[in-house]
Amino acid sequence: MADLKPKTEISFAGTFASSAFAACFAELCTIPLDTAKVRLQLQKKAAAGEAVGVPKYRGMLGTVATIAREEGLLALWKGIIPGLHRQCLYGGLRIGLYEPVKAFFVGSGYIADVSLFSMILAALITGALAIAVANPTDLVKVRLQAEGKLPAGVPRRYSGALNAYYTIVRQEGFGALWTGLWPNVARNAIINAAELASYDKVKQTILNIPGFTDNILTHLLAGLGAGFFAVCIGSPVDVVKSRMMGDSSIYKNTFDCFVKTLKNDGPFAFYKGFLPNFGRLGSWNAIMFLTLEQAKKFFTWEP
Template sequence: MGSVKSNKIISLPSPSSASRRIEYPFWFGGAASCIACTVSHPLDLTKVRLQTTHGVNKASTIYTMIQIIKTEGILGLYSGLSASILRQITYSTMRFGVYDKLKNLISKNQEQLPFTKKILCASIAGSIGGAFGNPADLVMVRMQNDAKLPLENRRNYKHALDGLYRIVKEDGFRGLTRGIGPNVNRAILMNSSQLATYDQTKQMLLSTKIFKDNIITHFVSSVMAGLVATTVCSPVDVIKTRVMNSSSQAKVI
């Protein structure tokens, strides 16, 4: 008997499709940031309180948090949470979405992208996100620091939308751009150091063949990115916070 030949064709994935990056919806980064800010908000509020203290401030983070709880209650640590969430919806959604789109545009779906190009994409995305999220950032800083001010100087915004309305009513639409210069500079530094460092660290870890593309690798990359970004952005972040917290009559350098 003759041998039976199979006519079944087995299709193999092409190299280009195997190396193609997975594209996620542009809002994934913003949604994740909203969830994260509900956890990190007390620390962010404490940071703002420390940054707006003039002169030599010897208070520690823990001491400042304890003082906030003593004077304002446990809910005092969540002052300005609505503005913080609005900031993530605008600023983080924009910067993550633009960064991912730019990477895909420049790399043309190639798996690897040079570190310098990652920094370029992150810087452009950061500048756009910083400008877009400036109004929410402005309200957030003011709400977080309001309880620290004397009673006659407090703004008493009810929530983020009330803060935006009050700023427009009292200072006009131009008031929403207060601090936009240092905020955009901070966003550029934050994005270029954070996102580029995250991608580069992840790429280096995966190249060792020891790490796999799982939550452990993502966590290690995120920690490294956070350390680098916080160190780089701290000076500009202090300037941004003080400018936004100042009154409309204060002179901006």
């Protein structure tokens, strides 16, 4: 991923396969934190009918514990099937396309360090393209994760991932699978730029420090840095995306969701679930990039 190019090459198919595998593995390890993040972002709706108005979920670990206690441990992995669907498509495409798009901007024969601007622009484009394809999987994942907030005795809308795809198309139309597309495009383009560009840049910077080499420690530090930048930059659009996908009926459009969230909950609402979001994205990026760097070795060859 870094611009200090090794003397090996990898095909797009190899990059896609290794990226999809790494993203799926990271998803499997960290989805309980993502479930906690979504519940915290949807907190206002869960507490709306309570007379006392005491928040049901408090903090990352508290939310994880509450979900496990009230709904069972497996509830923390709700949405894992569409989550894996998403990572196969989105994870494979956004990373698989990143190097070719970056090379398009600077030229395939470019050997110097690529500018941060080119990194960001390439990642913005690949993130937007990838999520435009994978939006239905993201929608179903959020819907399934939000199921647990329904009151006891209320029948669940979906029995599983495939049933959710079918039910949404039958009840809301095929286009409903792309509900929340624009905030999702904004969120994933921004987060992809923050993740890939910052990983590239942080790794490049670390490798310029005497004593550091292209090893697991470097990948771990660069992955954590990528996760931190991604959360700081992408949290507001992530909150809007979760609220639009969780229940789009109360919002006219993305801008309306943004305005209502700001008006009703204040500016700090856009950073609801910040710690679980960082816990999720920080650990997700560390696991994903560590796995990706190792997986890519199986697909590289000497030119």
